[in-house]
Amino acid sequence: MSTNATVENLVPIFIMGKRYEVPETFTIMKAMEHTGYKFLRGCGCRGGVCGACSAVYRKAGDYHIRSGLACQTVVEPDMYLAQLPFYPALRQVYDYATTEAAAAAVFALYPELFRCVACNACTKICPMEVQVMDYVAALKRGDILQAAEQSFDCIQCGLCASRCMGELPQYHIAQVARRLAGGKLKPRAQHLADMLAAIQTGRFGDALADLRRADKDRLRTLYEQRELEPEMTGEEWRPQATVGL
Amino acid sequence: MQFLGTRSAAAAETAHKINEISGQNVGRCMQCGQCSGACPMFATGSLPVPPRRIMHLLQLGHVERAAVLETAWCCAACHACEVRCPRSLDLPKVMEAIRQLTLRRNVDFVAPGAVPRAVLASAPPIAMVAAFRRLTP
Amino acid sequence: MRIAYYPGCTLKLTAQNLEAAALASLRALGLVVEELPRWNCCGAVASLAEDDLLHQVAPVRDLVRAAERGADRLLTLCAPCYNTLARANRLMAEDEEKRKTINLFMEEEPDYAGQVKVVHLLDFLRDDLGFEALATKVVRPLTGLKVAPYYGCMLLRPKRVAIEEHPTLLHRLLAALGAETVDFPAMTDCCGAYQILGHEAMALDASAAILRSATRRGAQALVTSCPLCDYNLGARQPDLRDRHGDLPELPVYYFTQLLALALGCAPEALRLDLSPPGCRRLLAERGAIAAAT
Numbered sequence: 001m002s003t004n005a006t007v008e009n010l011v012p013i014f015i016m017g018k019r020y021e022v023p024e025t026f027t028i029m030k031a032m033e034h035t036g037y038k039f040l041r042g043c044g045c046r047g048g049v050c051g052a053c054s055a056v057y058r059k060a061g062d063y064h065i066r067s068g069l070a071c072q073t074v075v076e077p078d079m080y081l082a083q084l085p086f087y088p089a090l091r092q093v094y095d096y097a098t099t100e101a102a103a104a105a106v107f108a109l110y111p112e113l114f115r116c117v118a119c120n121a122c123t124k125i126c127p128m129e130v131q132v133m134d135y136v137a138a139l140k141r142g143d144i145l146q147a148a149e150q151s152f153d154c155i156q157c158g159l160c161a162s163r164c165m166g167e168l169p170q171y172h173i174a175q176v177a178r179r180l181a182g183g184k185l186k187p188r189a190q191h192l193a194d195m196l197a198a199i200q201t202g203r204f205g206d207a208l209a210d211l212r213r214a215d216k217d218r219l220r221t222l223y224e225q226r227e228l229e230p231e232m233t234g235e236e237w238r239p240q241a242t243v244g245l
Numbered sequence: 246m247q248f249l250g251t252r253s254a255a256a257a258e259t260a261h262k263i264n265e266i267s268g269q270n271v272g273r274c275m276q277c278g279q280c281s282g283a284c285p286m287f288a289t290g291s292l293p294v295p296p297r298r299i300m301h302l303l304q305l306g307h308v309e310r311a312a313v314l315e316t317a318w319c320c321a322a323c324h325a326c327e328v329r330c331p332r333s334l335d336l337p338k339v340m341e342a343i344r345q346l347t348l349r350r351n352v353d354f355v356a357p358g359a360v361p362r363a364v365l366a367s368a369p370p371i372a373m374v375a376a377f378r379r380l381t382p
Numbered sequence: 383m384r385i386a387y388y389p390g391c392t393l394k395l396t397a398q399n400l401e402a403a404a405l406a407s408l409r410a411l412g413l414v415v416e417e418l419p420r421w422n423c424c425g426a427v428a429s430l431a432e433d434d435l436l437h438q439v440a441p442v443r444d445l446v447r448a449a450e451r452g453a454d455r456l457l458t459l460c461a462p463c464y465n466t467l468a469r470a471n472r473l474m475a476e477d478e479e480k481r482k483t484i485n486l487f488m489e490e491e492p493d494y495a496g497q498v499k500v501v502h503l504l505d506f507l508r509d510d511l512g513f514e515a516l517a518t519k520v521v522r523p524l525t526g527l528k529v530a531p532y533y534g535c536m537l538l539r540p541k542r543v544a545i546e547e548h549p550t551l552l553h554r555l556l557a558a559l560g561a562e563t564v565d566f567p568a569m570t571d572c573c574g575a576y577q578i579l580g581h582e583a584m585a586l587d588a589s590a591a592i593l594r595s596a597t598r599r600g601a602q603a604l605v606t607s608c609p610l611c612d613y614n615l616g617a618r619q620p621d622l623r624d625r626h627g628d629l630p631e632l633p634v635y636y637f638t639q640l641l642a643l644a645l646g647c648a649p650e651a652l653r654l655d656l657s658p659p660g661c662r663r664l665l666a667e668r669g670a671i672a673a674a675t
């Protein structure tokens with residue numbers, strides 16, 4: 001153990017039951033790597049969005065099993081932890097084009113949906129604070145739009161499925177709901193269609209050709225002078241540049 | 246009546262388990278057969294043995310034999326038998342206890358994935374919820 | 383006095399006719415109910431094992447939702463939801479040990495002790511309006527229509543949650559609407575319920591026995607309050623007649639559909655598009671609705 005005074009304060013943690021001392025500012029993932037674990041799987045963006053590194057932990061003297069993303073959750077003294085890199089929940093394969101955006105399609109893919117007992121373990125474990133039990137309840141009554149809305153923050157980490165009494169793969173079911181809602185139930189964005197049509201009819205042809213002809217210095221200048229949305233701005237902000245618009 | 250043999254210690258223990266899960270004392274059944282007469286599922290002719298015979302099997306400790314017969318699995322817990330029972334036994338709870346002893350070994354009686362697509366699309370959700378509650382672990 | 387309304391999953395899908403007709407009727411009667419803004423599936427069937435408290439959690443959670451809204455009654459339309467919620471409620475009110483365990487398990491919810499009363503639309507109409515008052519609001523009486531009031535199991539059994547001891551409420555409702563009620567022996571028999579998934583032939587045979595019993599007594603229609611009965615007796619009637627060819631077609635309605643019709647609600651409120659075709663045909667023949675609505 002290092003005695004170097006410049007090293008950060010160390011705290012004891014228990015990884016899969018074995019005691020280690022790690023710097024108190026480390027996340028679970030850094031702490032595990034610090035103690036010699038090497039992640040080949042169960043580690044992705046390290047930025048808290050990909051959902052690959054779900055971890056479960058318990059605090060000293062507390063019976064609650066808590067969860068977090070290993071790359072985001074900072075260790076605490078006497079934390080008992082383990083990473084849960086993958087959960088073998090069933091993910092059905094289906095043909096999106098021919099799947100009707102109706103409750104019956106979701107029921108046919110995941111009939112185990114009806115085995116939910118409303119125990120709420122899923123919502124309690126969700127590191128993204130998604131109301132998992134509520135979106136399952138919405139799907140049981142066929143409300144795909146509601147389920148899509150309520151599961152929007154899901155990062156597919158699978159912790160909900162790991163705790164489920166009814167053995168539901170909630171996160172995969174919700175993904176079907178979001179896909180059906182997004183592609184088949186929500187209104188189409190007309191301005192997007194208009195802009196795509198404008199691009200196809202060559203509205204930006206001249207501007208693109210101009211860019212293609214530009215030399216390295218001009219490209220650099222253009223890049224450095226590009227207009228960025230200010231960090232603090234309201235909805236009224238509009239870009240000055242109106243190339244092709 | 247067919248001779249069903251004497252009860253072993255192990256059989257007695259399993260039979261006791263039925264009483265525990267159901268909260269009923271199957272020993273109180275006096276074999277009057279009111280339950281069988283009241284059972285609308287027995288009236289369809291689909292049950293291999295009537296509920297009275299199930300109670301008798303349990304009294305003799307033959308829980309496994311009761312569990313492999315369809316009777317308990319056919320019960321929809323309509324409570325028609327309970328209304329008529331002169332000993333006020335809650336038979337649907339006894340049938341549930343028989344099913345639970347099997348289901349708790351993680352056995353599906355109705356596999357959700359095996360329910361035909363057309364049924365899943367047209368049946369009321371309550372049919373699936375109820376069937377999976379009573380017929381899956 | 384606040385009344386929360388619990389619809390249940392099936393009323394949002396295959397039994398939208400049960401709900402639409404009920405809500406239109408309540409509006410016509412000037413009775414106000416408020417749907418719970420948040421609710422989950424009640425579980426459809428009551429937990430029967432003494433040591434299985436997990437399956438009590440779903441209905442209790444809905445009761446907590448009603449208590450949170452300050453409701454003193456929770457109104458249901460679906461017979462199995464009524465039964466499941468009422469039984470869980472009795473458990474919470476009467477079994478202290480189990481109440482403690484369930485409240486401890488649901489630590490994210492406020493404690494609940496069975497204080498909300500679970501009611502079904504039938505006893506709600508009896509207590510809050512009365513059938514004599516209801517009769518005065520009927521604008522399109524069902525005169526001469528012979529209807530079999532089918533109670534099934536969930537409204538009457540087990541006794542501790544029965545909406546009444548002996549089956550009279552559907553009779554009194556139908557009589558108030560001007561219909562002729564037809565008593566039949568299978569009035570409180572089970573249709574096979576969810577066994578339509580586990581033992582299809584048996585459930586179809588049990589349902590056929592009920593239809594046979596009603597038609598023998600001259601019924602022209604049958605009413606129910608249960609989406610499972612409606613499915614087995616109504617939607618599955620063609621399959622059932624495949625097995626029992628001698629059975630005549632018998633239209634199966636939700637009691638709320640005939641209620642809405644008699645109260646003069648718009649025919650669309652009956653959502654006959656979700657009922658078997660015979661249901662529209664019978665009413666059109668009587669001139670109660672236009673043939674094409």
